[in-house]
Amino acid sequence: xRGVIGVFRExxxxxxxxxxxxxxxxxxxxxxxxxxxHEIEHAIDKGPSAVRMFTLIGGLAGVTFGYWIAxxxxxxxxxxxxxxxxxxxxxxxxxxxxVMILIGGLATVAGLFATARFPRITHTVGYDSRFxxxxxxxxIEPAPDKMQEAEQLLRDAGATEVRVER
Amino acid sequence: xxxITRPETEDVELLRRPNIPSADVRLPAVKDYxxxxxxxxxxxxxxxxxxxxLGVAIxxxxxxxxxxxxxxxxxxxxxxxxxxxxxxxYIVTFVFWVGIGHAGTLISAILYLFRAGFRTTIYRxxxxxTVFAIMTAGLFPILHLGRPWKFFWLIPxxxxxxxxxxxxxxxIWDVFAILTYLTIxxxxxxxxxxxxxxxxxxREKNPIRKRIFAQLALGWRNTDREWRHFVRAYLxxxxxxxxxxxxxxxxxxxxxxxxxxxGWHTTVFPPYFVAGAIYSGIGMVLTIIIPLRKWFxxxxxxxINDLDAAAKLxxxxxxxxxxxxxxxxxxxxxxxxxxxxxxxxxxxxxQWWWASSLLYTCNICLPLSLFSQWCRRNTTWLFILSIFIxxxxxxxxxxxxxxxxxxxxxxxxxxxxxxxxxxxxxxxxSFGWFSMWFLLFIKQFPVIALTEIKEIVxxxxxxxHPRGIDTTAHPLPFMPDTPGEFD
Numbered sequence: 001x002r003g004v005i006g007v008f009r010e011x012x013x014x015x016x017x018x019x020x021x022x023x024x025x026x027x028x029x030x031x032x033x034x035x036x037x038h039e040i041e042h043a044i045d046k047g048p049s050a051v052r053m054f055t056l057i058g059g060l061a062g063v064t065f066g067y068w069i070a071x072x073x074x075x076x077x078x079x080x081x082x083x084x085x086x087x088x089x090x091x092x093x094x095x096x097x098x099v100m101i102l103i104g105g106l107a108t109v110a111g112l113f114a115t116a117r118f119p120r121i122t123h124t125v126g127y128d129s130r131f132x133x134x135x136x137x138x139x140i141e142p143a144p145d146k147m148q149e150a151e152q153l154l155r156d157a158g159a160t161e162v163r164v165e166r
Numbered sequence: 167x168x169x170i171t172r173p174e175t176e177d178v179e180l181l182r183r184p185n186i187p188s189a190d191v192r193l194p195a196v197k198d199y200x201x202x203x204x205x206x207x208x209x210x211x212x213x214x215x216x217x218x219x220l221g222v223a224i225x226x227x228x229x230x231x232x233x234x235x236x237x238x239x240x241x242x243x244x245x246x247x248x249x250x251x252x253x254x255x256y257i258v259t260f261v262f263w264v265g266i267g268h269a270g271t272l273i274s275a276i277l278y279l280f281r282a283g284f285r286t287t288i289y290r291x292x293x294x295x296t297v298f299a300i301m302t303a304g305l306f307p308i309l310h311l312g313r314p315w316k317f318f319w320l321i322p323x324x325x326x327x328x329x330x331x332x333x334x335x336x337x338i339w340d341v342f343a344i345l346t347y348l349t350i351x352x353x354x355x356x357x358x359x360x361x362x363x364x365x366x367x368x369r370e371k372n373p374i375r376k377r378i379f380a381q382l383a384l385g386w387r388n389t390d391r392e393w394r395h396f397v398r399a400y401l402x403x404x405x406x407x408x409x410x411x412x413x414x415x416x417x418x419x420x421x422x423x424x425x426x427x428x429g430w431h432t433t434v435f436p437p438y439f440v441a442g443a444i445y446s447g448i449g450m451v452l453t454i455i456i457p458l459r460k461w462f463x464x465x466x467x468x469x470i471n472d473l474d475a476a477a478k479l480x481x482x483x484x485x486x487x488x489x490x491x492x493x494x495x496x497x498x499x500x501x502x503x504x505x506x507x508x509x510x511x512x513x514x515x516x517q518w519w520w521a522s523s524l525l526y527t528c529n530i531c532l533p534l535s536l537f538s539q540w541c542r543r544n545t546t547w548l549f550i551l552s553i554f555i556x557x558x559x560x561x562x563x564x565x566x567x568x569x570x571x572x573x574x575x576x577x578x579x580x581x582x583x584x585x586x587x588x589x590x591x592x593x594x595x596s597f598g599w600f601s602m603w604f605l606l607f608i609k610q611f612p613v614i615a616l617t618e619i620k621e622i623v624x625x626x627x628x629x630x631h632p633r634g635i636d637t638t639a640h641p642l643p644f645m646p647d648t649p650g651e652f653d
Contacts, residue, residue, distance in 0.1 A: 032389055034199050046394060101410050102350065116396060
């Protein structure tokens with residue numbers, strides 16, 4: 001994978017570079033920022049995260065399992081009290097609720113790992129430790145004939161450092 | 167995530183008025199992202215005092231461990247239990263630590279959903295406190311077992327005994343609630359730490375520590391994809407944790423409220439317990455954060471405004487707890503039940519008058535001082551008060567547990583209770599256990615969330631954008647939603 005990384009000192013120049021990159025359609029790009037910023041998220045405009053589906057499915061699976069395990073145990077090992085149900089759904093709501101939270105929360109984390117594509121064993125090209133400190137970065141993978149144009153574009157947008165990496 | 171929003175009104179000057187103190191998240195002494203990293207990561211180097219503190223905590227822990235060993239060898243009788251008082255210091259301390267664990271998730275999750283700015287600087291400490299408090303609380307039901315090594319029998323799993331837990335028992339509900347709370351709180355803490363681990367990985371010079379941080383950071387790179395999904399996942403975890411905070415202590419209160427014992431069998435217990443838990447948790451947060459901000463020289467991060475807001479929360483919850491006490495007395499009188507009336511008379515004017523007086527003084531009277539802004543903004547008084555709150559809340563649980571069991575329906579059920587040295591030693595051990603984990607945490611990981619602090623620090627801009635920028639880097643005619651962000 002060959003691409004160009006531009007290092008930016010400021011938020012506004014980074015947003016500027018994203019806007020121009022989107023307009024020019026030079027290729028897929030990744031933005032590095034030390035903290036989440038709505039300005040960058042809006043500039044990239046990728047749409048809603050799919051994590052919510054993991055949360056929903058995990059929560060529904062959890063509440064189903066919570067009720068099921070309590071009812072199954074009551075039927076398997078019944079404690080018979082005259083006039084009372086062997087499996088009583090009202091106290092079992094505690095299990096339904098707690099297991100919903102447990103499985104839903106863990107599914108949310110699984111969803112984060114799946115959608116954000118981490119954990120990663122190695123850092124991909126383009127990453128620089130400055131991006132966790134205070135600087136912003138824009139990594140672009142243009143076609144080989146557009147490489148110079150991408151470099152120039154990042155410089156014009158205000159990048160303090162531009163380099164080609166593979 | 168910091169953002170820029172359109173104002174409801176055109177009255178710009180009105181919007182610019184600082185919304186202090188509760189929502190004021192301005193950190194005027196923090197100039198840029200680099201300063202945040204440099205100052206907060208500088209707290210990670212162990213000092214002589216830290217080693218002394220850790221040594222004291224471990225010494226307390228050893229005392230507790232020795233007492234537990236003696237109890238296992240000799241039996242639970244050495245813990246001062248005499249029928250009918252078969253719940254004592256262990257259950258009191260269990261409820262106390264579960265309560266302490268509540269403020270962390272309240273601050274990190276509920277206040278996150280409500281966008282309360284003051285949480286940003288204190289939530290990491292509170293979250294860590296939650297996890298370690300629940301770890302401590304979880305020990306006590308095990309300590310209370312005759313054969314503690316069989317604790318896993320409480321968990322439903324296929325086994326050779328062909329027996330399963332009684333799913334209608336509040337004690338089994340407790341197992342599920344506490345395990346869920348511990349798991350979700352630890353997950354929430356860890357996920358919030360991942361971007362900070364990446365910062366530590368990139369800053370660390372020691373190769374061994376750098377490798378450990380690299381493993382903990384899971385390859386985090388600060389990409390737009392990671393942030394987009396991270397922010398959403400964090401929000402959902404916060405949304406899940408919010409009802410969990412309310413449910414866990416409600417379930418703990420069911421341990422008492424589901425029984426037919428005077429003083430316990432009341433419907434006010436779940437909200438009463440939740441408010442008390444949040445109150446005690448805020449007390450412990452203040453106990454921890456006030457010295458920490460001084461020792462670590464982080465007063466310009468954890469500002470007086472943040473403490474002021476936390477103190478208001480403590481005042482609010484103390485008032486709820488006060489109303490709950492009044493409700494208990496009222497119901498005892500209004501119920502017409504002689505057992506309830508006698509029990510409350512015994513609690514207030516009988517053998518337990520000293521414990522009741524102590525808790526009412528600490529939990530109702532002293533916190534009224536927080537109506538004064540001077541008291542809320544005086545860190546010395548806040549620290550002293552927080553100690554009283556901790557003591558008061560431990561005695562609240564004592565007054566709930568012991569007097570009820572020592573004064574049930576029939577005179578032959580009336581008895582006394584006196585904790586033994588084993589109880590005191592294990593109580594000290596629990597504080598040692600909690601302090602040891604917390605002290606280890608504060609010197610290995612940042613006590614203030616680096617990434618979230620950066621969100622409230624003014625970002626570096628090349629051009630003048632007094633009201634922020636739009637997605638194409640043009641100045642906006644709108645106001646930032648974070649007061650002072652672009653000042």
